[in-house]
Amino acid sequence: MPVGRTLTRAVHQALSPVCGCQVLSTSVRCISFSPRQVTSSDASFHSVSFSETDHPRVLITGGLGQLGVGLAKLLRKRYGNNNVILSDIRKPPDHVFHSGPFIYSDILDYKNLREIVVNNRITWMIHYSALLSAVGEANVQLARAVNITGLHNVLDIAAEHGLRLFVPSTIGAFGPTSPRNPTPDLCIQRPRTIYGVSKVHAELMGEYYHHRYGMDFRCLRYPGIISADTQPGGGTTDYAVQIFHDAIKEGKFECYLKPDTCLPMMYIDDCLRATLEILEAPAECLTMRTYNINAMSFNPEELVNEVRKYLPDLQVSYNVDKVRQGIADSWPVKFDDSNARKDWGWKHDYDLSELVTVMLNILNSETRVARAN
Template sequence: MARLAWVTSRARHSWLTSQAQQCWLNTRRHYHPNGDPPRILITGSLGQLGTGLAKLLRGKYGTQNVIMSDIVKPTKDIVNSGPYVFADILDFKCLQEIVVTYRIDWLVHFSALLSAIGEQNVPLAIRVNIEGLHNVMELSKQYNLRVFVPSTIGAFGPDSPRNPTPNLTIQRPRTIYGVSKVHAELLGEYYHHRFGLDFRCLRFPGVISADTMPGGGTTDYAVQVFHDAIEGREFECYLRPTTRLPMMYIDDCLRSLWEMLVAPEEKLKRRTYNVTAMSFSPEEIVSAVRKHFPDLKATYKPDSRQNIADTWPEIFDDNEARWDWGWQHHYDLEAMCEIMFTLLQQQQQMESVSGR
């Protein structure tokens, strides 16, 4: 079982009980006056966070009230799990039709090109990350939606303080992904103050999950190391062994998103908050993984992603989220390793039984 590093089991149970009651009350406040739950659209829902968030929200608000969308052909499992529609965020009319047809109340906007991929195709990143955002913001204003747009540690740059990186500081990122996220943060604040739009945003660190394969992002080494260890391969890291970055297990990430979505308006002193759980370097996670797989071999061959990591925070200061709306993480490095290996070994066994 995953160890909770921040509290004893009895205190944790008491805290979780009170938090669950508070979250239930906060959630009910955002139901319709007739008692209907909110209807939620998730763009880019087939990415790392979308499927997990859809499952979480469907458990809370009902399967038919959470609509997944993307431009990718879904698997049979996705189609069978609940409503799924094609949505091109560059097509305003397409998005508008979905919002009207499905009577959307909340919009979670995940569609984006990530850091390393965005650097390989800057014009496309500008279209998807900026023009697509403009459509989402204008549509949310027009139909009075609550809109959540994730941001990132990549929204900071070499001029930002790195240890710790506070909630409000100079940013000036040097990737198109980071630039687009700073643009999203500022545009959301503007729409909130100018038009009253209920815009909400969290800056996420690297997110670690057993459900998706690493996709080449700057923090994806922290997912790859688990796969390499469990499959008996040598782990080759594209960052220096001492490169420290903020990280978060996916369950904490998705829970923080939902808690931000339902947080009472009066508790939000900002529209954008840092959230995190831990910080570690490649050599530290390798050491933690070796407690489970002592024979893991690791080599370090920094590539262009090292230049990106060198401009990002080492330690993320998320005290404002903890003070304002009660954010708390559950998983530290040790607990994350335990649950990652448990889940990956279960997947491996299921694939072995099915003959894949």
């Protein structure tokens, strides 16, 4: 149900740029009336003037986060620009606003979200809105509202309108009593963060809705995602992004995790491709609703050594953050993603050496352009 204005305002202020938020498009200039107010004679007024095709009509919540913009670009290339609507509660930068449909959408406002699905004939929903691990621990009440209440709104709307629903999960869905090396798809899950608890809740609720209502729910447990396009925003694995920015700009890096803290990681291109593949996988190929996916596992020291092959003068120090170190120590060291590889052919492209090469190439190029201007 809708949460009050105070909480919605707090969501707007507190959501991290890396986590998902809530939003939708202005290129699709729909007028928002409740579906309950629409009569049969009004139906054509509320239909978006897109040609009917076999392509899905996709809504991405939390679209201004780390993954939403990149996934929208990938899906638009595949399904057509106007068939993929990005949404969030924050104002989009110009390049995002002009790249395709964007609409304001607050996942805590059930009526608003329902109208968007109906007015835009949505068939797939990708639910990225969430508060990440460290941010969530700093504001548990807000994380509970966004990550759990928002999920319930999305589940109910998806079930009501027969949507294919994708909700990402995380390495944070496991806890200190889970097997860590490797961590299988099915094992004990007792996370100790509100982020992790909310993701286990999402996995189980999605599976329940699938079995109870026949809803097409799909979920991937993402490892730490590394991208050159976004700044770190409160995640425990974000050191693996920050090191590249600091190494190029300052020649030094301070890490908040211990040098031997090994965690599963993935380059963003692999992550986006895996998401597309699970969305498109034939239902009969899926033996479960939630899958681990993995590409590589490394620790800060191994990453530093790889970066120093290109930047040998990089200075590194360690100033351990007890909160994030505690979170990392309860997470998997390596994911067992054999079921994803067997069921729908998952295969990663980027290992550690390729990751470092592509990150440094992109950020070095951006730095040279910035200096030239």
